Amino acid sequence: MSSKKNLYMLLIVVLVFALALSACSKAAPTATPASTTEAAKPFGQASCGPNCQYKDMVMCFPQLGAESDWRTADTASFKDESAKDGFQLVFSDAQQKQENQISAVRACIQQGVSVIALPPVVEDGWDAVLTEAHNAGIPVIIVDRSVSSDPSLYESHIGSDMELEGKRAAEEFNKKFPDGANILELSGTTGSGAAVGRAKGFRAALNANIKIVDSQTGNFTRAEAVPVMQAFLQKYKAGTDFQGIFIHNDDMGLGAIEALKAAGVKPGDLFIVSVDGTRGGFQAMVDGWFQADVECNPLLAPQVAEMALKLMNGQAIDKNVLTNETVYYPDKAAELLPTRKY
Ligand code: AHR
Secondary structure: OHHHHHHHHHHHHHHHHHHHHHHHHHHHHOOOOHHHHHHHHHOOOOOOOOOOOHOOOOEEEEEOOOOOOHHHHHHHHHHHHHHHHHHEEEEEEEOHHHHHHHHHHHHHHHHHEEEEEEOOOOOOOOOOHHHHHHHHEEEEEEEEEOOOOOOHHHOEEEEOOHHHHHHHHHHHHHHHOOOEEEEEEEOOOOOOHHHHHHHHHHHOOOOEEEEEEEEEEEOOOOHHHHHHHHHHHHOOEEOOOOOOEEEEOOOHHHHHHHHHHHOOOOOOOOOEEEEOOHHHHHHHHOOOOOEEEEEOOOEEEEEEEHHHHHHOOOOOOOEEEOOOOOOOHHHHHHHHHHOOOO
């Protein structure tokens, strides 16, 4: 009997406790939590929004390096744009090392910049630092090359369609060698969006009768391309074992030309297609060394700055903005060379 009584008592206590708890949970949150106020504001909108101007903007630009003429032009584009518009540019040069870029991004987060424009040296390995930027409320625009991170970790990507560039290069080989050929590939930085995309697009569009007999990286630099081309020439006889070379950028193309000439091979006897469309690439077409140059435009800063200001003002932006590009040929190279901006 007494144990039944105890059970009743226990049930009453539990019931009273549960009622008290539910009353508390209903009564407590009368004030709107700060996070709800934040959520009403578009992500990345600055405190000056929706009336921010360029003078209010601090843009972090952790440039990946200075490996090529393309990169030099890209850096100049950002520095010029900051001077023209009047925003502050926090610039650093990572010397083609991802860890340097990550440290630079972290320093910018600490500094509380308005926006981060990140040109990633490689595709993978950005999740942690992009999450840190996101948690700090700083919008990130991926510039030039792509990242493999989830798109929710950045606001937009502005750059070239690297796969399309590879496809365009393949079409040049398909036109030149309808009966097939053996070719070499001098590829860009391993794991970079530019090299991965170009290689993928190239293979997807290349005719089955054109064989890539070897592919090695020259890390997008002229200096590193020279020994790679020399090693190719030790293994393969130009004209016999291979008839063409797909080269992922103009700087490596010029390095390859240097090595070919030093080995007594006339570069014009091979079919060489490069990427970028720099002045060096145009000169190589004028000289008869490159047979086509697939454009990759480095002058990205005007678009990036405009988008960054929109983000600060809470305006809608596009998630992926691809640059409009073309292919250049030797027949117009001499005429266009003086007009080239990079
Ligand atoms: O990511 C763009 C590529 O990087 C360019 O083709 C190359 O020249 C640069 O180094």
